[in-house]
Amino acid sequence: MPPSTIPSPFPSVEVRSNPSKGRSLHVTTSFAPGDVILNAQPLICLPTLSHLSSRCSYCFELSSPRACTRCRSAYYCNAACQRSAWQSVHKLECKALQRVPAERRGQLPTPVRLLLQVLLVEDIQVGVDSLEGHVAARRVRPEWKDVELMAMAACSYAGKGVDEATVRKAAGQLCKIQTNAFNWTDEDFTEACVFIQPTLAMMNHSCLPNAMIQFIDGRIVLRAESKLEAGDEIEISYTDVTMPLPKRRHAIDSYMFKCRCLRCRDNLNIYQACSASSNLGLNSFSLSPEVSKVSQLPIITNLAISERVTTAVDELSDVVRSDEFNEGDIKLLTLRERFQACRDLVAVGAWAAPPVPQLLAAISNYFVNKENYAGALAIQSLIAIECTPYRYPAPFHPIRVKELVHLASLLSNTAPHTAGQMAQSSPSQLTGGGVNSKIQEAFREIDQASTYQMLLMLVKRLAPAGFGASFKLSLFASERLNELKQLPGREKELSLIERWGADPHSEWSKGFFQYAVVDPIHRLASLGEELVNLEFSR
Numbered sequence: 001m002p003p004s005t006i007p008s009p010f011p012s013v014e015v016r017s018n019p020s021k022g023r024s025l026h027v028t029t030s031f032a033p034g035d036v037i038l039n040a041q042p043l044i045c046l047p048t049l050s051h052l053s054s055r056c057s058y059c060f061e062l063s064s065p066r067a068c069t070r071c072r073s074a075y076y077c078n079a080a081c082q083r084s085a086w087q088s089v090h091k092l093e094c095k096a097l098q099r100v101p102a103e104r105r106g107q108l109p110t111p112v113r114l115l116l117q118v119l120l121v122e123d124i125q126v127g128v129d130s131l132e133g134h135v136a137a138r139r140v141r142p143e144w145k146d147v148e149l150m151a152m153a154a155c156s157y158a159g160k161g162v163d164e165a166t167v168r169k170a171a172g173q174l175c176k177i178q179t180n181a182f183n184w185t186d187e188d189f190t191e192a193c194v195f196i197q198p199t200l201a202m203m204n205h206s207c208l209p210n211a212m213i214q215f216i217d218g219r220i221v222l223r224a225e226s227k228l229e230a231g232d233e234i235e236i237s238y239t240d241v242t243m244p245l246p247k248r249r250h251a252i253d254s255y256m257f258k259c260r261c262l263r264c265r266d267n268l269n270i271y272q273a274c275s276a277s278s279n280l281g282l283n284s285f286s287l288s289p290e291v292s293k294v295s296q297l298p299i300i301t302n303l304a305i306s307e308r309v310t311t312a313v314d315e316l317s318d319v320v321r322s323d324e325f326n327e328g329d330i331k332l333l334t335l336r337e338r339f340q341a342c343r344d345l346v347a348v349g350a351w352a353a354p355p356v357p358q359l360l361a362a363i364s365n366y367f368v369n370k371e372n373y374a375g376a377l378a379i380q381s382l383i384a385i386e387c388t389p390y391r392y393p394a395p396f397h398p399i400r401v402k403e404l405v406h407l408a409s410l411l412s413n414t415a416p417h418t419a420g421q422m423a424q425s426s427p428s429q430l431t432g433g434g435v436n437s438k439i440q441e442a443f444r445e446i447d448q449a450s451t452y453q454m455l456l457m458l459v460k461r462l463a464p465a466g467f468g469a470s471f472k473l474s475l476f477a478s479e480r481l482n483e484l485k486q487l488p489g490r491e492k493e494l495s496l497i498e499r500w501g502a503d504p505h506s507e508w509s510k511g512f513f514q515y516a517v518v519d520p521i522h523r524l525a526s527l528g529e530e531l532v533n534l535e536f537s538r
């Protein structure tokens, strides 16, 4: 019997009923890795509480938006955004927000704000009512009291009354919000917005996802992460799949199901999960072509090493809080202590296993804060070669693209006009000794401007099709490339790079890319490894 399908407004996908997951979303045609499957407008979208006053509540752009003068709790970057928001939801929402006591208005939890819009705008209500909420299962959980309190508050602010039936219905809608709202993480990977789109809400979760969503210019862009054949189920990840199993389970618990994907079932470590990816071949045109040979690494082939990695990761997830690495002023001593804690992982070269990548990122930031850009670049190169490609095997993954931009920015800080200053700068409490001079020597031998230029060109190539003009990282790359054109005396380099750009997959281009980009970044990465071992393992 053919699967029963429910119509979808997008020809590229269809909703099917699914025996073990409720409903599921499937592609109706095939897609190559990186292809855009569809783009959609969210039914509802809000900046999260901590981003409320720094993002426009209509276009969600980062800016210095001004508060609505009536409610003082929605923010807009300009009059056009304010007018559009007023017509769509804010006319109703504003009145409701004015009922919130002034001292609590800026603190209204995001789910309550989302529920307010559901209660006030009929189209939003119809869309949300069609979704799964797991109300019965949530009702017996300790958090149910909070759900009821939030529902009651929203009903009261919306002017709907707080009788039992009204609050019960609103509590059910809040459950639907909690089950179907996606967090959108911005370019810096902080959770900036929460949104719901009813068709995309049909996508189920896998820790080995075959699709991903990006949020570009107010649109939700759904991209294939691996090859999809017509009829395949689209599976995205609801959480950070690179976290260890207990943390993933904890994050997914709020969606009321247990993930039975291969990664969870066999508790695959990061390298084992990487080797299960169908995207490895795509890395031949990336900074780390060796990722395609992941299955030959001792971490995979040697059971004892592989188990050691899995055990160390599980133990460290209790010892090392990776969120502490995001704290601004992290101390050298703390970084050294954490690096010590990770020594079992580093000893077997498991740089991609958590929390080593987060720790390296914190070390790189530490160097940036000390204006030691050379050290930061060496560590960032190590991350780009040894961590991120194993964590996110698709080279077009936004985290990998962001990393190319980061590398390019650090390269521009260490380019010849500043390299001399770098050599003279005192690297704070770090000696770096011989490694620092090796890094300086590498800088003298690397054509940094060409590496920089080619990294930025790669960023532009990796933008989702049709979104190059609005994809922030691509715009950033275009601006920097235009600036680079002003640099005199690079005619020969420019003609070689142009030849590479015209046909990057030719044999000649592959060799040139290896020489101008891959080899220099690998050289810096191995100096990064030397630097981190020298400075942080004592």
Ligand SMILES: C[S@@+](CC[C@H](N)C(=O)[O-])C[C@H]1O[C@@H](n2cnc3c(N)ncnc32)[C@H](O)[C@@H]1O
Pocket: 020, 021, 022, 023, 024, 131, 132, 134, 179, 180, 201, 202, 203, 204, 205, 206, 255, 256, 257, 258, 259, 260
């Ligand atoms: C965003 S909705 C996805 C669409 C949902 N299947 C439906 O029928 O409405 C999230 C819910 O889907 C189900 N789900 C998602 N991923 C799943 C998975 N891997 N295994 C089982 N159920 C899953 C869970 O019930 C979860 O709360």
